[in-house]
Amino acid sequence: TMADSAVPYYHRQNLGCVVNETFGECEHEWPFGAGLTYTTFEYSNVSLRVAEGHTVDINVTVRNAGSVAGQEVVLLFVRQDTRQGNVPETKRLIKFEKIQLGAGNAQVVQFRVGATDVGIYTNTIGRGLHRVVTDGNYTLMFKADTKCNSSMPQQPLCTTFQAKTVSTSKWEYSS
Numbered sequence: 001t002m003a004d005s006a007v008p009y010y011h012r013q014n015l016g017c018v019v020n021e022t023f024g025e026c027e028h029e030w031p032f033g034a035g036l037t038y039t040t041f042e043y044s045n046v047s048l049r050v051a052e053g054h055t056v057d058i059n060v061t062v063r064n065a066g067s068v069a070g071q072e073v074v075l076l077f078v079r080q081d082t083r084q085g086n087v088p089e090t091k092r093l094i095k096f097e098k099i100q101l102g103a104g105n106a107q108v109v110q111f112r113v114g115a116t117d118v119g120i121y122t123n124t125i126g127r128g129l130h131r132v133v134t135d136g137n138y139t140l141m142f143k144a145d146t147k148c149n150s151s152m153p154q155q156p157l158c159t160t161f162q163a164k165t166v167s168t169s170k171w172e173y174s175s
Contacts, residue, residue, distance in 0.1 A: 039066025
């Protein structure tokens with residue numbers, strides 16, 4: 001009978017929220033990279049060094065400026081100024097490390113960044129899907145809320161390097 005048949009209900013799948021009968025973006029409870037802690041951490045002394053093996057070493061000093069011990073996740077992001085054929089991300093998380101520091105203590109955190117970290121996937125006929133580093137300037141930045149724009153004065157948590165293709169599988173970096 002008609003009463004026993006299932007009637008599908010089609011509805012729009014939203015990725016947003018309805019607030020005051022208006023559809024829009026959902027407010028996030030915590031910003032990306034935020035965590036609960038009883039202390040504060042200060043970042044300083046960002047340095048970049050071109051290393052062997054077509055990589056870049058980047059260091060930052062993290063200091064626990066509070067009065068109790070705490071843990072911090074050090075986040076490293078990359079931004080490419082321009083990209084041929086694709087629009088680059090505003091920033092992309094490429095490395096992270098969780099550290100524990102006592103009150104007043106500091107630690108130098110080092111990341112090694114290579115082609116697999118800054119490259120993008122591209123699909124070339126005959127080669128398939130593979131990662132490519134495009135020539136140009138790359139900006140590395142620490143912390144999720146750091147903004148490294150060309151219109152702003154130099155941020156202490158930002159540093160820039162340049163990548164140049166040497167061969168089909170090797171890149172040359174300079175700071």
